[in-house]
Each structure stands twice: as structure tokens, then as C-alpha cells.
Amino acid sequence: MNQAAMFKLTYGLFVLTAKDGEKDNGCIINTAMQVTAEPNRIIIVVNKQNYTHDMIMKTKEFNVSMIDTEADFELFKHFGFQSGRDVDKMADFAFSRAANGITYPDNMVNGYISGKVISETDLGSHTMFLADVTDAEILSDAESVTYTYYHKNIKPAPQPVKKKGWICKICGYVYEGEELPADFICPICKHPASDFEPIQ
Amino acid sequence: MNQAAMFKLTYGLFVLTAKDGEKDNGCIINTAMQVTAEPNRIIIVVNKQNYTHDMIMKTKEFNVSMIDTEADFELFKHFGFQSGRDVDKMADFAFSRAANGITYPDNMVNGYISGKVISETDLGSHTMFLADVTDAEILSDAESVTYTYYHKNIKPAPQPVKKKGWICKICGYVYEGEELPADFICPICKHPASDFEPIQ
Known part of the structure; x- marks a missing residue:
């Protein structure tokens, strides 16, 4: 799949x-x-x-x-x-x-x-x-x-960020905080915590 | 409305x-x-x-x-x-x-x-x-x-037709036949019989 x-x-x-x-x-x-x-x-x-x-x-x-x-x-x-x-x-x-x-x-x-x-x-x-x-x-x-x-015309291109947090790999939504709750769901694209990665 | x-x-x-x-x-x-x-x-x-x-x-x-x-x-x-x-x-x-x-x-x-x-x-x-x-x-x-x-790029522009039938004003679907059933629903755009008009 x-x-x-x-x-x-x-x-x-x-x-x-x-x-x-x-x-x-x-x-x-x-x-x-x-x-x-x-x-x-x-x-x-x-x-x-x-x-x-x-x-x-x-x-x-x-x-x-x-x-x-x-x-x-x-x-x-x-x-x-x-x-x-x-x-x-x-x-x-x-x-x-x-x-x-x-x-x-x-x-x-x-x-x-x-x-x-x-x-x-x-x-x-x-x-x-x-x-x-x-x-x-x-x-x-x-x-x-x-x-x-x-995605093509409105969402800004990813910018370097200094904040601590997690970014949704799907839509770019940023969750600010040290730990992303395991049951977190992206409020924009509905994808789960497993589709987030820590901001470097 | x-x-x-x-x-x-x-x-x-x-x-x-x-x-x-x-x-x-x-x-x-x-x-x-x-x-x-x-x-x-x-x-x-x-x-x-x-x-x-x-x-x-x-x-x-x-x-x-x-x-x-x-x-x-x-x-x-x-x-x-x-x-x-x-x-x-x-x-x-x-x-x-x-x-x-x-x-x-x-x-x-x-x-x-x-x-x-x-x-x-x-x-x-x-x-x-x-x-x-x-x-x-x-x-x-x-x-x-x-x-x-x-609607803009695939559906052909309406052509003069000789057939007897009814055309959906919404999407252009053609129902062939003298009478359009009152409960007819367009198979393409789902609009009812009231959105059809006879082909002239």
C-alpha cells in the first residue's frame, strides 16, 4: 500500500x-x-x-x-x-x-x-x-x-526556525513544546503524531 | 438562499x-x-x-x-x-x-x-x-x-442535437426519451429532474 x-x-x-x-x-x-x-x-x-x-x-x-x-x-x-x-x-x-x-x-x-x-x-x-x-x-x-x-500557492515554504517543537511532515503545522502527545492529531491535515518530526 | x-x-x-x-x-x-x-x-x-x-x-x-x-x-x-x-x-x-x-x-x-x-x-x-x-x-x-x-476543460461545449430528450442544465448529461421520469436524478451531478430541460 x-x-x-x-x-x-x-x-x-x-x-x-x-x-x-x-x-x-x-x-x-x-x-x-x-x-x-x-x-x-x-x-x-x-x-x-x-x-x-x-x-x-x-x-x-x-x-x-x-x-x-x-x-x-x-x-x-x-x-x-x-x-x-x-x-x-x-x-x-x-x-x-x-x-x-x-x-x-x-x-x-x-x-x-x-x-x-x-x-x-x-x-x-x-x-x-x-x-x-x-x-x-x-x-x-x-x-x-x-x-x-x-500547498502550492498559500502555504509558505519551510523556514529555519529556532523554536523547540514538532513539525507536521504533511502540511507544515508546528506544534510548540518539548514533547508531542502520542495521541496528537494535526489540526490542519488530520495526520497523527507519527507524521511529525522534531524541529532541528 | x-x-x-x-x-x-x-x-x-x-x-x-x-x-x-x-x-x-x-x-x-x-x-x-x-x-x-x-x-x-x-x-x-x-x-x-x-x-x-x-x-x-x-x-x-x-x-x-x-x-x-x-x-x-x-x-x-x-x-x-x-x-x-x-x-x-x-x-x-x-x-x-x-x-x-x-x-x-x-x-x-x-x-x-x-x-x-x-x-x-x-x-x-x-x-x-x-x-x-x-x-x-x-x-x-x-x-x-x-x-x-x-466543466472548464473536459466537458464539450453544448452542440446542436437532433435527438429527442432532456439535457441536464447543470452538467450537460443527456437523457434520451420523450418523457423524463419525475424522480430522475442526473447520474453525473445528482441534480433532479427539475434541473433538466427538453432538447430543442
Whole structure:
């Protein structure tokens, strides 16, 4: 088996947002797709380590916004490289609210889809949410990015770093710390601790 | 709601193949993705009208091959515009067999993934299969196509046609016949009868 064949599957990249009471939050996912047209339903797959995951488990609602080719690496750092448990990701970010009251980015996404969860499937490290599409709007004419486009055009080339930590060999995500937890899963590309190497 | 926002979701395109006894078959899908890395599992979503769907329901095994940029429209016609109930799609087609005995195309795909079904979820018009990845191989360096790439570069521009039938406004699939069944769903893009118009 050649595990690298898995990278030939084509994905988009999305900002997934949720709202629990006064708390807004969001994360990056690469797993969202329409599964039936009538009724109009989508699935999203979310890593359980994401705070947004827990919010959706509780509130059953979300927006998924399609990242476009005008996005820069800052968007991925903002939503992907920090946790809503520690920071308010919306405090210094330009956003609007959809009919469901949940945020979506004003820039760098070409549309959003609002989902109302029908069912959850426990997949171990991730949960799959099946949802009715309750709203959808186009925000720009820019093309949606693919995961391949992100790797070629958005992700910075690796730089020499002095920090102590571990780097994901797959996507370049950096975990800062002496020891990488054995059950750590990359929040960007979902690969496990075995795909990380110490920063030299 | 702007339904067109659903097209901003990024998809790949795949040849999905199955084998039931001596019968080989395949169809085109745009819905396959990895959902967890450990264990390595994928989901595929398949229209119930596809013969390949029924074969996988029975045998619980499949290959999903990633269509690449060297593919031409003939591949889509071959696997997408005719049914394995009527023709032997593999009779005049170059293929090999994976370890599971199931076929995969020799050309126009850059790799394949073999799946063994763990569970099925009934989504109405479609079934979602969750599967363990049992094998995966890379076949070429060509880039995987996106659904957007297919529309821009592979799908022929509409031609004047004399046939009686209905054309899918979304993807250009042609249904030949006087009457389009009310419950018809486009085998390529999954859109319903309401998205077809009579050929003039």
C-alpha cells in the first residue's frame, strides 16, 4: 500500500463557524460535501479536538464558508493554528452573520452554506455531521481553493526556525513544546503524531 | 438562499468500480474523501440508481480511482452515460485488477484506493458507505481533476442535437426519451429532474 495515494483525493478548504450563546468560534476543515440534492444536505467531518466540534455537538448548527484563491496564509493561521478555547478568534476579524446568527468571514471566502445537524456519526478521532442546508449565499466570484492549491500557492515554504517543537511532515503545522502527545492529531491535515518530526 | 453557492464546494471526480462474481462494473462519482487517518477510512456517496451501488451493497468492496487531467470526455461517457445493467463496461476498456480482485482503469487516473465497507447510511437518493482503506497505489504524476476543471476543460461545449430528450442544465448529461421520469436524478451531478430541460 502506498499511503501517499490518499493525497490524490481532491478536497476543498473551508472555515467552519459555530455560535454557542455569546461565544463565536471557527476552525479550518477540508471535509465538506453535498451528499443529496433533494433534500439539500451536506456532510462535514470535524476533528474532535477542535473547540468548534464541541460547539456544534451542542448547538447542532454551523456555517461552512468556502475559502477562495484570494485567501492568504494568515487566514489559515488565524483559524487553524490557535484554539477558540484560548483566544477569541472573532475579536480582530472582519465577519458578518448569516440568518442563523452564526458568523462567516467577510473576505477570502466566496460563499457560505448554513447547516442544521440531523445526525452525528462517531468516527473515532472525528465526528461526521449530516446536516440540512438551511441557507447558502455566494460572496464573490473568486475560485474555491483546493488542498493542492493551498500547498502550492498559500502555504509558505519551510523556514529555519529556532523554536523547540514538532513539525507536521504533511502540511507544515508546528506544534510548540518539548514533547508531542502520542495521541496528537494535526489540526490542519488530520495526520497523527507519527507524521511529525522534531524541529532541528 | 442561493442554491448556486453549493457549486463552490470543491469535489474531485472518481471512477468507482466493483465486482460481483464474474461481473465487473464501474460508474463516475464526485463524492469520496478520507475521514480519519488512524484508522485510514474513507467515505463514498453513491446514487442508488447506479448498478455499481447495488453491487457494493452486496459485496461490501470497491476501488475508487482518482481521475486525472489526462482524462478525456470519453471516460465520462464510458462510465457515466451508460449502465452496467445494459452493457459490459469493461469489455472494451483497458484495466488492471487490485489485490481485492476489483478492476481499476489503466489510464486517465493517477491512483486508486481499495475500500472494504464497514457501514452504510441511507441518505434517500444516495447511500453513504464508510470503508476501511485496504490498499492504495499511485499510478501517475498527473494532477487530480476537480469538478470545476471538468466543466472548464473536459466537458464539450453544448452542440446542436437532433435527438429527442432532456439535457441536464447543470452538467450537460443527456437523457434520451420523450418523457423524463419525475424522480430522475442526473447520474453525473445528482441534480433532479427539475434541473433538466427538453432538447430543442
